[in-house]
Amino acid sequence: MDEAIAQRRLYRLGAARYRDRMMLAWARAGRDAASPSWRELATLPERWTPPMFPLKAADFIARGIAEGPALGHVLTLAEDAWLALQFPLDSAALKTIADDTVAKFTRDHRL
Numbered sequence: 001m002d003e004a005i006a007q008r009r010l011y012r013l014g015a016a017r018y019r020d021r022m023m024l025a026w027a028r029a030g031r032d033a034a035s036p037s038w039r040e041l042a043t044l045p046e047r048w049t050p051p052m053f054p055l056k057a058a059d060f061i062a063r064g065i066a067e068g069p070a071l072g073h074v075l076t077l078a079e080d081a082w083l084a085l086q087f088p089l090d091s092a093a094l095k096t097i098a099d100d101t102v103a104k105f106t107r108d109h110r111l
Helices: 003-013 015-027 030-034 036-042 057-061 069-084 091-109
Strands: none
Touching: 003 015, 015 036, 057 069, 057 091, 069 091
């Protein structure tokens, strides 16, 4: 697992669950347990704090998504896109994520 995947897992799981899963995987690694990458993965929560997802429901309501299940779905799609782009926080990237997510959602759901 590379650091970008580890960061996404840390974001999704939280520090305690991430650390528990890494330690379990490391214990099961057998001969590969001596690899320095395990220590790097296991100590990621001490070296990096995941940012908070910066887009909010209001960002999508302003783009025409109604409150309700559709809004939740759009937020999930946007968060997935944000994670795939490795947590950008600049306003241009966030605007692109929001706009692209709404366009994809409306196209896929024929809204």
